[in-house]
Structure formats: C-alpha cells, structure tokens
Amino acid sequence: xxxxxxxxxxxxxxxxxxxxxxxxxxxxxxxxxxxxxxxxxxxxxxxxxxxxxxxxxxxxxxxxxxxxxxxxxxxxxxxxxxxxxxxxxxxxxxxxxxxxxxxxxxxxxxxxxxxxxxxxxxxxxxxxxxxxxxxxxxxxxxxxxxxxxxxxxxxxxxxxxxxxxxxxxxxxxxxxxx
Amino acid sequence: xxxxxxxxxxxxxxxxxxxxxxxxxxxxxxxxxxxxxxxxxxxxxxxxxxxxxxxxxxxxxxxxxxxxxxxxxxxxxxxxxxxxxxxxxxxxxxxxxxxxxxxxxxxxxxxxxxxxxxxxxxxxxxxxxxxxxxxxxxxxxxxxxxxxxxxxxxxxxxxxxxxxxxxxxxxxxxxxxxxxxxxxxxx
Numbered sequence: 001x002x003x004x005x006x007x008x009x010x011x012x013x014x015x016x017x018x019x020x021x022x023x024x025x026x027x028x029x030x031x032x033x034x035x036x037x038x039x040x041x042x043x044x045x046x047x048x049x050x051x052x053x054x055x056x057x058x059x060x061x062x063x064x065x066x067x068x069x070x071x072x073x074x075x076x077x078x079x080x081x082x083x084x085x086x087x088x089x090x091x092x093x094x095x096x097x098x099x100x101x102x103x104x105x106x107x108x109x110x111x112x113x114x115x116x117x118x119x120x121x122x123x124x125x126x127x128x129x130x131x132x133x134x135x136x137x138x139x140x141x142x143x144x145x146x147x148x149x150x151x152x153x154x155x156x157x158x159x160x161x162x163x164x165x166x167x168x169x170x171x172x173x174x175x176x177x178x
Numbered sequence: 179x180x181x182x183x184x185x186x187x188x189x190x191x192x193x194x195x196x197x198x199x200x201x202x203x204x205x206x207x208x209x210x211x212x213x214x215x216x217x218x219x220x221x222x223x224x225x226x227x228x229x230x231x232x233x234x235x236x237x238x239x240x241x242x243x244x245x246x247x248x249x250x251x252x253x254x255x256x257x258x259x260x261x262x263x264x265x266x267x268x269x270x271x272x273x274x275x276x277x278x279x280x281x282x283x284x285x286x287x288x289x290x291x292x293x294x295x296x297x298x299x300x301x302x303x304x305x306x307x308x309x310x311x312x313x314x315x316x317x318x319x320x321x322x323x324x325x326x327x328x329x330x331x332x333x334x335x336x337x338x339x340x341x342x343x344x345x346x347x348x349x350x351x352x353x354x355x356x357x358x359x360x361x362x363x364x365x
Contacts, residue, residue, distance in 0.1 A: 017306075018196050019313040036317045040196065040254070043230040066199030066222055087313055091305060122316065126348065126364075148317075 007171055010164065011057050011078050015103060016085035017092055018063035021118040024147035025085060026060040029156055034148050043067055044075055051157065054164050076106040081163050084138070085116040088128035093117075093137050100140060110170060112163055115142030121149065187211050187245070188260035189280050192225045196310050196328045197303065200225035203255065204284060211260055214245055224249070225256055238270060250277040253327050257281050307331075307339055312348050312364055319352050321359035 014022045023041050027034045030047050041062040049056040059075055061067065076082070082103060086096040100113060107113075117134035129137075131144030143159055146152050188211045193203035202221040228237055228249045239248040241263060248270065249258045257277040307329055314320065314328065326336040340362060343349040347365050354361040 019310045038314045038318070040194070041231070042194075042200075043226045045231045062199070064195070064199030065197060066201075070222065087309070089309055091309055119313070119316075126312070 007168075008053055008055050009057060010054050010080045010167060011059065012081045012083065012160070013059045013061065013076055013079040014083045014085060015061050015068070015072070015076075015099060016063055016083075016116075017087075017095055017099070020063065020085045020087040020092060021116075021145075021147040022060050022063065022083075022085050025083070025116065025118070025145070025156065026058055028147050028150065028153050029056075029058065029160075031153070034150070036148065040064065043071065051160060052164065056160070072103065073106050076103060079107045079111055080167055081160070082107055082111055082113045083116055084113060084140070085118050086134060086138075087119045088117045088123065088130075088134055088144075090127075090129060093129060093134050097138055100138060112166070113140045114159065114163070115140045116147075117142055117144045118147050120144040121146040183276060185261045186259055186276070187262065189277070190217055190221070190258045190260070191281065191284065192221045192256045192258060193330065194225070194254040194256075194328070195330045197306055198330070200256075201330065206280070206284075211245070214260075215242075224258055228256055248273050248277075250274050252278070252281055253324070255281075255327065304339065308343055308348070311339065311343060315349055315362055315364045317364075319354055319361045319363045321356060321361050323359055325362065 014025060016022050018040060019038055023045065024034050026032075026045065026047055030049050041060055043062055044067070045060040047058050047060070049058055059079075061071070061075060084096050084100055084103070086093045096115070100115075104113070115134060115138040117129065117131040119128060120131065122128050123130055131142050134144075135142035143155070145156065147156075187209040188205065188207045190205040191203040192200050194200055200222045202217050205217050224247065227240060229251065230236075237249075239246055244262075245260055246263050247258050247260055249256050250273070251257075257280065259273055259277055310328070311325060314325070322333075322336055322340060325340070326333065329336070331339070340349065344351070349362050350365050352361045352363050
C-alpha cells in the first residue's frame with residue numbers, strides 16, 4: 001500500500017460496557033438501519049466508513065468482560081481515535097472511567113479519547129446524566145448522543161471530522177520529522 | 179441420510195452471559211473426548227468462531243484435525259455437537275433436530291433448578307444486571323424467560339431482579355401474553 005493511501009486510513013475503536021449503544025453508534029455512522037432489539041456483539045465487528053478523504057476502519061468491540069480481557073490489547077493496538085461509550089447512568093459512567101484508564105495502556109499517548117454520553121433521550125426520564133456531568137467524571141472530552149436517532153448522525157460525523165483534521169496535522173508533522 | 183447419531187461423541191451448550199460473555203453451560207460426553215479439546219478453555223473461541231461479529235456469513239460446521247463441530251444457535255446459546263468426520267454435509271438438518279432435542283432434554287432439569295449451580299450474585303453484579311435490563315428493555319417488550327437467557331440466572335433469581343426493578347418503577351409488565359410468560363418493558 002502506498003504511503004499516501006496509508007495516510008488516509010484511520011482506525012477508530014469503540015469501547016464501553018455491554019448494552020450502552022456501541023453497535024447503534026456504528027450503525028448510525030455507517031447509515032445502517034438501527035434495530036431496537038438488543039443483540040450483543042460477539043468479539044468485535046469491523047466496518048469501513050468513508051468520510052471526506054479518509055477511510056475509517058471502525059472497530060466495534062463487544063463489551064463483555066471476557067471479550068475485553070481477551071482481545072482489548074490486540075484490538076486497540078494502532079487506534080487513531082478511541083470512543084468510550086456510556087449509557088449516561090451514574091454507575092456506568094464510573095465504570096467507564098476505569099475502562100479509560102485500562103485502555104490508555106494499549107493506545108498511543110497522542111490518540112484522542114472521546115467520551116460519548118449516549119441515551120440522552122432518557123436523561124429526563126430515569127436519572128441519567130447530561131454530557132457535561134459525564135465529562136466532569138470521565139475527564140475526557142465528552143459529547144451527548146442518542147445513537148438510535150438518525151438525526152444525530154450529523155453530530156457524530158462532526159465530532160469525527162474535527163478529530164480527523166487533528167490526525168491529519170499530526171501525521172503531516174510526523175512526516176516532516178522523518 | 180447416512181447420518182448415524184452414534185458418530186456423536188459429545189455435545190456442549192455454550193451459554194452467553196451479558197456481563198462475562200460466553201461460558202460453558204453444560205457438556206455431555208458419549209465417548210471420552212477430553213484429550214481432543216478442553217472445552218472450558220475453548221468455549222469462548224468456539225462461540226466466537228460461530229457467532230463472531232454482528233453481520234455476514236456464519237459457519238455451520240468447523241472441521242478440526244481429529245473431529246468436527248457442527249453448531250446450532252438458539253437465541254444467545256450455541257449447541258455444539260462433536261463428531262468424527264464422515265460425510266456430514268448432507269446431515270445438517272438431521273443434526274439440527276438432534277441438537278434441539280438435546281437442548282430441550284437438558285432444559286427440563288434446569289426448570290427445576292437442579293441442572294446448574296448458580297452462584298449467589300454479589301450486589302455489584304446484581305446492580306449491573308439491573309442496569310443492563312433497563313437498557314435492553316428500552317423501547318421493546320421481552321418475556322422473563324427471554325431475559326433470563328441473557329444472564330447466568332435461575333428462574334427465581336431473574337424474578338427477584340425483575341420484582342426489584344418493578345418496585346423501583348424502572349420496568350413494568352405489559353399486556354402481552356404468551357403461555358404463562360410475563361412480558362416486560364421500561365416504565
């Protein structure tokens with residue numbers, strides 16, 4: 001593969017506890033129909049999404065402990081952009097904070113970690129937290145999302161496009177250094 | 179059909195726990211096959227091999243050096259039949275019936291709570307189960323037996339969890355009826 005092609009490849013990893021909406025987020029991104037019936041992801045699912053000049057390889061990792069323990073090390077390797085998804089419930093947000101510390105061991109220091117406070121449609125209904133509160137706990141940049149709402153696709157792509165610009169700059173700087 | 183059920187030397191049911199992932203629910207040896215494969219270690223690999231990812235083609239049988247496995251999913255569970263290679267390709271449908279019969283047979287003692295020892299859940303796990311159930315039931319209706327299959331829980335344990343969620347007004351019963359099963363959704 002040519003280096004110009006390699007520069008267009010971006011590995012995006014999505015992690016989080018079970019049933020927080022990682023796969024819904026992937027479906028939202030890849031314009032697939034979102035089914036409300038929950039089916040857990042076994043191992044991981046991999047999809048390719050084109051965005052501007054970039055080709056995103058999006059890794060949706062199964063949230064079950066066994067999968068994460070067995071595969072996180074290998075599957076997070078080389079991640080350019082890491083999403084940590086929570087369902088915005090207090091308990092899950094606290095767990096996600098631990099997940100971030102754990103995942104940080106396997107990614108580059110310069111890899112951005114973005115928190116997703118998902119299920120924002122339920123915030124007023126059952127005590128889930130708003131994105132700002134989740135961000136204060138996770139201590140990483142966090143965005144609110146309702147992954148089952150197709151209208152939120154623009155929000156998600158904007159977040160990614162913003163990070164892609166930074167990734168492109170970092171890669172150019174690295175090329176110059178070399 | 180040249181299938182002979184006697185070629186079967188073992189069967190196993192790999193269950194799926196929403197918190198821990200795949201686990202060996204039970205195994206049944208018709209002949210000793212412990213030297214061929216350690217099921218406790220390989221349960222997750224088999225589960226992933228047959229059910230990995232969310233979409234795309236999934237294998238129905240995998241041939242190994244000394245044996246092959248034909249697997250049949252049922253909801254989140256996977257029934258694996260271990261056999262010696264001998265013209266299996268035409269026998270898939272027949273094996274499917276066998277797998278479902280075995281699963282049905284093995285389900286009966288489970289209803290009496292005798293088949294599987296369920297560990298007493300620590301509070302933390304119960305709270306995680308409750309969080310997951312609320313997420314799973316968001317916008318959908320599911321019966322108690324369907325929900326039970328997502329976790330390593332006995333009938334009494336899932337009922338205890340659902341009752342507590344109901345008392346906390348997180349879930350409610352719906353009007354849907356299917357046999358004696360109660361259906362649930364979020365409040």
